[in-house]
Amino acid sequence: MTTEELKNVKSNLTVDARGTACPGPLLAAKKAIGEIESGEIMEILSADEGTKNDIPRWCEKVGHEYLGFYDEDSFSRLFLIKE
Amino acid sequence: MENTNEATLELLQKQVDVLTKKVGKLEKNRKDQLSMAVVSGDMDKILATMVISLAAAAMDTKVKLFFSFWSLSALRDPKKSPTGKDFISKMFGIMLPKSKNHLSLSNMNMAGMGPMMIKMLMKKKNVLSLDEMFKQAGELGIEITICEMSMGLMGFQPEEMIDYPHLRYAGAATFVADAGESAMQLFI
Numbered sequence: 029m030t031t032e033e034l035k036n037v038k039s040n041l042t043v044d045a046r047g048t049a050c051p052g053p054l055l056a057a058k059k060a061i062g063e064i065e066s067g068e069i070m071e072i073l074s075a076d077e078g079t080k081n082d083i084p085r086w087c088e089k090v091g092h093e094y095l096g097f098y099d100e101d102s103f104s105r106l107f108l109i110k111e
Numbered sequence: 112m113e114n115t116n117e118a119t120l121e122l123l124q125k126q127v128d129v130l131t132k133k134v135g136k137l138e139k140n141r142k143d144q145l146s147m148a149v150v151s152g153d154m155d156k157i158l159a160t161m162v163i164s165l166a167a168a169a170m171d172t173k174v175k176l177f178f179s180f181w182s183l184s185a186l187r188d189p190k191k192s193p194t195g196k197d198f199i200s201k202m203f204g205i206m207l208p209k210s211k212n213h214l215s216l217s218n219m220n221m222a223g224m225g226p227m228m229i230k231m232l233m234k235k236k237n238v239l240s241l242d243e244m245f246k247q248a249g250e251l252g253i254e255i256t257i258c259e260m261s262m263g264l265m266g267f268q269p270e271e272m273i274d275y276p277h278l279r280y281a282g283a284a285t286f287v288a289d290a291g292e293s294a295m296q297l298f299i
Contacts, residue, residue, distance in 0.1 A: 047237055048237050048238075048239065049236050049237045049238045049239075050162070050166075050238075051162055051165045051166040051169060052237065052238075052239060054165075054166060054169045054170075055165060055169050055247060055251075057169075058169040058170075058251075075237075082166070085170075086169065086170050089170050089171070090170065090171055
């Protein structure tokens with residue numbers, strides 16, 4: 029998805045993991061994914077650069093659909109659809 | 112000419128069949144599981160162990176850690192004091208790190224300055240502390256197996272080890288069996 033498209037995405041749950049470094053954001057995402065239903069959208073806020081690579085790999089392995097990310101000033105927003 | 116070609120094809124097909132069977136067997140035997148033999152007791156190596164384990168567990172991979180030798184120091188609880196140790200065991204107990212928060216660095220230890228600096232940096236950079244990592248590991252179901260033989264060798268007693276929800280004591284064969292069915296094995 030393009031940045032413009034992602035900006036219009038309405039997420040069902042936003043996980044703010046800006047306060048933790050690797051593997052914190054992944055752990056936060058893993059914990060939060062149980063709170064939404066299949067087909068719903070989760071948004072992860074992360075200030076950790078590695079997360080941009082880690083979350084897509086996690087999605088690939090576990091089966092969630094990774095939508096993409098875009099950068100804010102000091103962090104990134106990552107989007108995915110729960111399997 | 113055609114006959115030889117056909118014969119070669121047939122031979123290849125047979126070999127492919129044999130290989131397919133073998134791969135199927137291997138895939139069945141290898142679980143989505145990470146087995147780690149943790150032997151080092153350095154702060155950096157225990158940190159690496161925990162970060163990799165947590166990432167694996169978050170990715171739904173079963174994680175089994177086998178702690179032996181120097182790494183046992185990381186599993187000691189400084190608040191617990193065991194009784195009835197002989198002289199050598201007592202000496203070991205005094206000379207070895209008292210917990211995961213007392214470990215040295217494998218490099219740049221500088222008489223304890225290094226670990227202090229790393230801990231400060233970890234806090235500043237929002238890296239989870241070892242205490243927090245063990246807590247999360249417990250919640251994610253990461254299994255820790257303590258090498259029974261190392262316990263005896265170093266004179267440690269179960270009463271002085273940390274309270275961890277998935278802790279057990281076993282021997283090397285347990286690690287070998289676990290590692291054999293794991294898709295990933297690491298030695299630290």
